[in-house]
Amino acid sequence: MTEKLLEVRDLKVHFNTQDGVVKAVDGVSFSVDRGETFGIVGESGSGKSVTNLTAMGLINKKNATISGQVLFKGRDLLELGGDDLRQVRGKEMSMIFQDPFACLHPFYRVGDQIVEAILAHDDVPKEQAKKRTLDLLRAVGIPQPEERFRDYPHQYSGGMRQRAMIAMALVHNPDLLIADEPTTALDVTVQAQILDLIDRVKTEFNIGVILITHDLGVISEVAQDVMVMYAGRPMETGTRDQIFNQPLHPYAWGLLESIPRVDQKGTRLLPIAGAPPSLINVPPGCAFHPRCPHRFEPCDKERPEFVDRGGGHPNACHLSPEEKRRLWDERETRRGAKV
Amino acid sequence: MGRYVIRRLLFSLLVILIITLLTFVIFYVMPPTDPARAFAGKQPTPEILAEVRDQFGLDEPLFKQYGRFVHNIFLGDEFGWPGLGFSFDSRSAVKDELFKRASVTLQLAIGAALLWVVLGVSIGIISALNRGRLGDRAAMGFALFGVSTPVFFLGYIGLFIFWQTLDVLPGTGYTAFGEDPGQWFLHMIMPWAALALLYSAFYARMVRGNLLETMSEDYIRTARAKGLSERKVVFKHGLRASLTPVVTMFGLDFSTLLGGAVITETVFNLSGLGSYAVTAVLGGDLPVIMGLVVLASLAVTLMTLVVDVLYAYLDPRVRLA
Numbered sequence: 001m002t003e004k005l006l007e008v009r010d011l012k013v014h015f016n017t018q019d020g021v022v023k024a025v026d027g028v029s030f031s032v033d034r035g036e037t038f039g040i041v042g043e044s045g046s047g048k049s050v051t052n053l054t055a056m057g058l059i060n061k062k063n064a065t066i067s068g069q070v071l072f073k074g075r076d077l078l079e080l081g082g083d084d085l086r087q088v089r090g091k092e093m094s095m096i097f098q099d100p101f102a103c104l105h106p107f108y109r110v111g112d113q114i115v116e117a118i119l120a121h122d123d124v125p126k127e128q129a130k131k132r133t134l135d136l137l138r139a140v141g142i143p144q145p146e147e148r149f150r151d152y153p154h155q156y157s158g159g160m161r162q163r164a165m166i167a168m169a170l171v172h173n174p175d176l177l178i179a180d181e182p183t184t185a186l187d188v189t190v191q192a193q194i195l196d197l198i199d200r201v202k203t204e205f206n207i208g209v210i211l212i213t214h215d216l217g218v219i220s221e222v223a224q225d226v227m228v229m230y231a232g233r234p235m236e237t238g239t240r241d242q243i244f245n246q247p248l249h250p251y252a253w254g255l256l257e258s259i260p261r262v263d264q265k266g267t268r269l270l271p272i273a274g275a276p277p278s279l280i281n282v283p284p285g286c287a288f289h290p291r292c293p294h295r296f297e298p299c300d301k302e303r304p305e306f307v308d309r310g311g312g313h314p315n316a317c318h319l320s321p322e323e324k325r326r327l328w329d330e331r332e333t334r335r336g337a338k339v
Numbered sequence: 340m341g342r343y344v345i346r347r348l349l350f351s352l353l354v355i356l357i358i359t360l361l362t363f364v365i366f367y368v369m370p371p372t373d374p375a376r377a378f379a380g381k382q383p384t385p386e387i388l389a390e391v392r393d394q395f396g397l398d399e400p401l402f403k404q405y406g407r408f409v410h411n412i413f414l415g416d417e418f419g420w421p422g423l424g425f426s427f428d429s430r431s432a433v434k435d436e437l438f439k440r441a442s443v444t445l446q447l448a449i450g451a452a453l454l455w456v457v458l459g460v461s462i463g464i465i466s467a468l469n470r471g472r473l474g475d476r477a478a479m480g481f482a483l484f485g486v487s488t489p490v491f492f493l494g495y496i497g498l499f500i501f502w503q504t505l506d507v508l509p510g511t512g513y514t515a516f517g518e519d520p521g522q523w524f525l526h527m528i529m530p531w532a533a534l535a536l537l538y539s540a541f542y543a544r545m546v547r548g549n550l551l552e553t554m555s556e557d558y559i560r561t562a563r564a565k566g567l568s569e570r571k572v573v574f575k576h577g578l579r580a581s582l583t584p585v586v587t588m589f590g591l592d593f594s595t596l597l598g599g600a601v602i603t604e605t606v607f608n609l610s611g612l613g614s615y616a617v618t619a620v621l622g623g624d625l626p627v628i629m630g631l632v633v634l635a636s637l638a639v640t641l642m643t644l645v646v647d648v649l650y651a652y653l654d655p656r657v658r659l660a
């Protein structure tokens with residue numbers, strides 16, 4: 001029995017800048033269930049972080065135009081006022097970020113920062129908050145929590161800081177944890193530990209996780225469902241198997257062909273030609289068409305709809321399903337992944 | 340920490356010695372005026388000059404003169420400790436006059452500093468929080484006015500309005516606190532305000548810039564993500580980090596002022612260190628110059644030490660060893 005925690009519908013976030021309107025997020029829809037890890041993957045500037053910062057209410061509304069819906073446990077977060085949203089933030093929904101060094105305040109003890117997170121929503125005595133902090137530090141694998149409680153962030157290693165951030169995110173047993181590139185700034189060995197930890201808290205606390213990353217390897221390890229984003233738009237959404245084994249969008253093909261895979265030794269790595277577009281001047285039609293080797297007539301004029309053409313595997317591409325299957329097979333054969 | 344402070348104090352001593360040596364070389368070895376001639380009055384006979392030289396030891400070798408100067412500072416002279424000698428100009432001990440004037444300058448500096456820190460920091464905060472809006476524009480307009488209005492202009496305008504026109508404040512001059520606290524306060528208000536305006540303008544701009552920069556840091560986003568109230572985010576997380584550079588700045592500014600605020604003291608006719616220094620330099624009153632230099636360098640080195648210790652307290656990443 002799955003419970004829909006978060007449902008984002010046609011979210012658009014446009015920033016008004018001096019140079020023009022930046023369409024950072026332009027029509028994103030997805031949903032996350034309890035107990036699921038939902039992966040969002042895309043290049044830098046594809047709008048994956050902005051999508052989630054908007055959900056958390058951390059986008060300054062003064063210079064942004066936001067439309068659509070962000071339904072969290074049935075409530076539209078975009079309609080909540082500052083104070084109501086603050087009640088959700090850090091309590092029912094929490095977030096960890098990319099660079100754990102910059103994310104902890106350098107002047108306060110790590111323990112005190114976590115205690116502060118507890119006291120932000122719970123009116124409990126300080127001693128009790130401290131006890132809970134120590135329990136959580138222990139739970140996320142920080143050795144000697146009593147001593148570490150009193151340390152400052154600069155005395156922690158990168159991995160430990162991220163563990164502390166996770167502990168801080170868990171203080172109120174949230175329903176949803178958003179992890180924005182949680183392993184990008186870490187060593188590879190530490191990356192695996194942090195991913196394990198996130199996976200473990202997901203099960204233990206029975207929460208939903210959104211994992212944002214540009215690293216398909218990370219996604220393939222922990223995500224159940226995956227959304228591929230490009231230029232602020234979703235390109236393809238599906239289960240992990242669908243995305244990795246029968247991807248339907250040429251952009252997803254390009255991404256997959258550009259990473260080495262253990263199960264496909266000896267294949268060639270092919271980069272995607274070109275660079276992501278400016279979000280002020282997004283190409284007309286399909287945003288990916290200038291870089292797409294399979295573009296044809298309508299691609300530069302009509303924006304393909306993001307629809308499910310059967311199989312619970314929605315994508316935004318003008319190619320017909322048969323055509324896609326043929327092209328993907330062709331590409332796989334050429335690359336040497338298929339014999 | 341204790342060892343650090345002691346080491347720094349010893350180092351300060353060395354700095355002061357070097358500074359006095361430099362001053363000594365400038366004023367005794369390459370004299371713009373002959374000290375004996377300055378002391379002896381108009382058209383002295385060679386006999387009088389010789390007598391004066393002999394009396395103050397000006398005919399002794401220079402290293403011996405400097406040695407005596409250092410010796411007197413540490414061990415005192417006939418006027419007590421620290422021995423700063425005898426003023427050619429007033430023909431009295433430098434120490435008494437210097438201390439009296441230092442107390443006036445200190446009162447001026449402390450009052451102005453309180454005012455400008457409170458004003459500067461609060462204007463900076465208001466400005467940063469209302470970035471681009473009316474409050475910000477008004478505050479930055481004030482800052483521009485403050486930065487570009489010299490004290491000698493503002494001071495006279497103030498005197499003209501509040502003293503001569505409205506007659507709500509007494510004019511220039513100084514009344515000791517012990518004599519009449521009310522008069523003391525009324526006399527100090529305008530000098531404080533005039534001096535503070537300039538600095539508060541600088542501080543407002545600095546606090547605004549620092550706070551804006553801090554508010555875009557990742558840890559501010561974390562604080563918001565925790566669900567803290569905006570007030571806590573700004574004042575506990577934002578302000579703390581943006582005020583540390585202000586502490587450094589304050590130490591430098593304040594210690595510079597302790598050496599005398601010449602223009603403010605002149606405009607408001609306060610007998611502080613600044614006007615004392617001007618008179619001494621113009622009159623070639625060497626012992627006074629040396630005394631002032633010792634005092635000013637002591638103020639600067641001590642304030643720097645205070646700032647360093649304070650900084651380590653404010654920012655745990657700074658380790659003192």
